[in-house]
Amino acid sequence: MKRILLLLLAxxxxxxxxxxxxxxxxxxxxxxxxxxxxxxxxxxPYKLTPDxxxxxxxxxxxxxTAAMHFLPDTLGKGDFGKREQxxxxxxxxxxxxxxxxxxxxxxGRSQSVGYLCFFDKKGKYxxxxxxxxxxxxxxxxxxxxxxxxxxxxxxxxxxxxxxxSALKEDFYMVDAKGTTTLIMTNSNGPANAGxxxxxxxxxxxxxxxxxxxxAGDMSIVSIRDGEDNKTFQFFITFSKDNGACxxxxxxxxxxxxxxxxxxxxxxxSCGIAFQxxxxxxxxxxxxxCGAYRGIKCFFEGxxxxxxxxxxxx
Numbered sequence: 001m002k003r004i005l006l007l008l009l010a011x012x013x014x015x016x017x018x019x020x021x022x023x024x025x026x027x028x029x030x031x032x033x034x035x036x037x038x039x040x041x042x043x044x045p046y047k048l049t050p051d052x053x054x055x056x057x058x059x060x061x062x063x064x065t066a067a068m069h070f071l072p073d074t075l076g077k078g079d080f081g082k083r084e085q086x087x088x089x090x091x092x093x094x095x096x097x098x099x100x101x102x103x104x105x106x107x108g109r110s111q112s113v114g115y116l117c118f119f120d121k122k123g124k125y126x127x128x129x130x131x132x133x134x135x136x137x138x139x140x141x142x143x144x145x146x147x148x149x150x151x152x153x154x155x156x157x158x159x160x161x162x163x164x165s166a167l168k169e170d171f172y173m174v175d176a177k178g179t180t181t182l183i184m185t186n187s188n189g190p191a192n193a194g195x196x197x198x199x200x201x202x203x204x205x206x207x208x209x210x211x212x213x214x215a216g217d218m219s220i221v222s223i224r225d226g227e228d229n230k231t232f233q234f235f236i237t238f239s240k241d242n243g244a245c246x247x248x249x250x251x252x253x254x255x256x257x258x259x260x261x262x263x264x265x266x267x268x269s270c271g272i273a274f275q276x277x278x279x280x281x282x283x284x285x286x287x288x289c290g291a292y293r294g295i296k297c298f299f300e301g302x303x304x305x306x307x308x309x310x311x312x313x
Contacts, residue, residue: 030066032123038067039093039102046094048103048144050134053112057105062087070125071104075115079130080108097150098176099126111135114144116152118178126178129154147291148267152180167243186218186239186246199250200224200235205308207232209261209276213303218243221274221281221303230255234263236272236283240297247293262286272299279305 063071068088080086091103091114099118106113114132119125131144131154140158147153152172159165169186184197198212203224205211210232213221219238226232235250253263253274261274264287271287284300293299 030069032070035067035070036093036123038063038090040091042092042094044094044096044146044148044150046092046101046103046144046146048091048114048116048132050132050141050143052091053105053114053132053134057089057107059087062089063104071117072125072128075104075117075128076106076108076113079106079111079113079133084108094146096146096174099174099178101146103131103144104128114142116144116146118174120176120178127180129172129180150174151183169246171248184237184248186237186243198222198235200233203233209259209281211308212306213281214306215301215303219301219303221283223281226252232261234274236299238293238297238299245294245297247289247297247299249289249292249299265289281305 067090071088075088076086085108087107089105089107091105092101094101094103099120102117102119104115104117106115112134113130115128116131117125117128129152131142131152133140133142140156142154142156145153145155150173152174154170154172156168156170157165170182171184171186172180173183174180182197183199198220200222205224207223207225207229210223210225213223215238219240220236222235224233232253232255233250234253237246237248239246249270249272251263251265253261253272255261259276261276262271263274264271268289268291269287270289270292271285272289273284273286275282280302282302285298289299
């Protein structure tokens with residue numbers, strides 16, 4: 001009888017060992033594939049807001065020591081005290097065009113912070129960027145949006161007196177090495193032309209209609225030379241109603257007959273028509289471009305060409 005009981009016990013132990021899954025808890029070695037399963041799979045566009053950071057999460061969902069081996073020891077450096085207890089939670093993993101993204105949440109005593117971690121296509125950690133937060137001492141909150149073109153937008157909002165708030169939007173691109181580059185900053189603070197970063201500014205402008213066309217300090221249509229005389233590169237950004245309505249888009253357009261140009265987005269129905277004349281360009285939407293602007297404003301209107309500064313000999 002004892003032999004039968006021992007045999008049944010041994011079978012039960014073996015069955016339990018075979019069915020035991022690696023979840024990131026315990027002393028079992030964890031592979032990167034195991035680590036990935038801790039994150040909810042997602043797709044672009046992806047958004048991470050302060051409201052998401054304020055949701056209560058069970059302690060059992062926090063990443064343990066084994067899982068943290070796939071992330072840097074300095075993940076929360078500068079955001080939390082050296083001796084502060086910080087729990088890190090896996091949020092989502094999203095495949096990108098150049099790198100893959102993993103969103104991680106860090107919870108301290110008084111604030112929660114969201115990090116966007118970059119991994120190469122083989123699963124190697126590259127770098128991270130702080131993208132969302134709530135509970136900061138000065139009342140500033142931050143949120144993240146990655147659009148379908150892998151443009152990373154980090155919006156920071158600080159409450160001022162009364163019902164006023166200061167909003168700042170930083171736009172980044174990331175390369176295959178995990179290096180982020182700031183391509184533009186928008187702010188509803190005092191406007192000046194220096195706040196516009198033109199990502200195509202250094203491209204050649206030898207074609208007839210190449211140049212910068214402006215309508216106020218915070219709105220520009222920038223045209224640069226294309227691969228041939230039938231194409232052009234463009235960058236459009238605008239801010240209306242004291243920053244309440246903004247838009248931005250870039251791409252490659254084609255010249256048509258009669259001093260006209262046209263752009264059609266391959267990933268959406270968005271299209272923009274360009275009408276060039278002496279020292280001016282008029283633009284209008286010929287498709288829905290809501291993914292690139294506010295709801296109540298459009299890519300439209302007239303812009304005057306800026307005179308180029310003469311180079312000193």
